[in-house]
Amino acid sequence: EAGVAQSPRYKIxxxxxxxxxxxxxxxxxxxxxxYQQILGQGPKxxxxxxxxxxxxxxxxxxxxxxxxxLKGVDSTLKIQPAKLEDSAVxxxxxxxxxxxxxxxxxxxxxxxxxx
Amino acid sequence: QKxxxxxxxxxxVPEGAIVSLNCTYSNSAFQYFMWYRQxxxxxxxxxxxxxxxxxxxxxxxxxxxxxSSKYISLFIRDSQPSDSATYLCAMSLRSNDYKLSFGAGTxxxxxx
Numbered sequence: 587e588a589g590v591a592q593s594p595r596y597k598i599x600x601x602x603x604x605x606x607x608x609x610x611x612x613x614x615x616x617x618x619x620x621y622q623q624i625l626g627q628g629p630k631x632x633x634x635x636x637x638x639x640x641x642x643x644x645x646x647x648x649x650x651x652x653x654x655x656l657k658g659v660d661s662t663l664k665i666q667p668a669k670l671e672d673s674a675v676x677x678x679x680x681x682x683x684x685x686x687x688x689x690x691x692x693x694x695x696x697x698x699x700x701x
Numbered sequence: 702q703k704x705x706x707x708x709x710x711x712x713x714v715p716e717g718a719i720v721s722l723n724c725t726y727s728n729s730a731f732q733y734f735m736w737y738r739q740x741x742x743x744x745x746x747x748x749x750x751x752x753x754x755x756x757x758x759x760x761x762x763x764x765x766x767x768x769s770s771k772y773i774s775l776f777i778r779d780s781q782p783s784d785s786a787t788y789l790c791a792m793s794l795r796s797n798d799y800k801l802s803f804g805a806g807t808x809x810x811x812x813x
Contacts (some may be wrong), residue, residue: 590744595742617799619799619808625804626709626805626806627803627804627806628705628707628789628791628802628804628805628806629745629789629801629803630803631799631800631801634799641797641799642800671748677744677745679744683798689747690747690799690801691744691746692744692745693744694742694744695742695743696743
């Protein structure tokens with residue numbers, strides 16, 4: 587079974603530029619999560635999708651972050667404009683049943699550096 | 702005060718030693734407790750999860766939960782260089798609660 591795929595793996599941009607990350611979840615997984623992991627901290631949930639609907643985006647900075655999951659499969663997370671404090675690893679995870687925290691499978695992440 | 706506190710280490714031990722990791726938490730409503738392992742440049746992978754207080758063993762790994770003290774532990778016996786990673790504790794309110802509260806992670810190096 588292929589795991590969660592993410593691209594790009596690394597990205598360096600200047601502040602005020604925009605950037606987009608892509609995630610392809612495990613086949614058949616209805617739920618998709620985006621996390622932000624700042625260096626030295628644990629992952630923080632940004633947004634959760636169930637199929638192509640948003641379940642929870644309470645911690646997504648909506649003035650600059652946006653995410654979509656068209657057709658309930660792949661997802662894109664965008665930052666526009668980026669700030670220095672957005673430097674982090676952005677992790678995508680997916681789960682089959684959609685509700686249990688014990689069943690989330692993580693991708694390798696995209697490491698973003700904002701200069 | 703952070704909801705979940707975890708000593709970031711780093712922790713360096715010789716091969717074969719017992720590794721002891723722990724987290725404390727402030728929310729007494731947490732019921733499910735998880736340990737994730739994260740290798741460098743990889744995403745976290747679930748190692749173990751336990752419900753409420755008690756012990757759970759899986760091979761060389763033992764997870765302990767003491768809800769009265771709001772303290773959880775992970776022990777790795779006969780540690781191997783392949784155990785070198787960052788270990789994250791996480792917890793949630795219910796089994797069907799997708800919202801996980803993570804600790805900051807402890808970086809462990811097992812020296813050959």
